[in-house]
Amino acid sequence: MKPINVDLLEETLSSRIYEIEPTLIRHGYNERVIAEQFRYRPSEIRKLFSGGLEPNRAKEMTAEMREAGLPI
DSSP states (O other), X not given: OOOOOHHHHHHHSOTTTTSHHHHHHHTTOOHHHHXXXXXXXXXXXXXXXXXXXXXXXXXXXXXXXXXXXXXX
């Protein structure tokens, strides 16, 4: 068995682990689920995940998701 060290962890773990998309996916909220629950367009969600959404709209969407209890 190979011991776990910092180098191995850095190779294995994603640098995006704490970003919004991976966090939501780990909790079962993919693009389709979010679109259905909040009636957002899938294109808006993709832009939110990639950082390309207009800042005010991104703030509005994340506030709505937080209010609903999503872990973001």
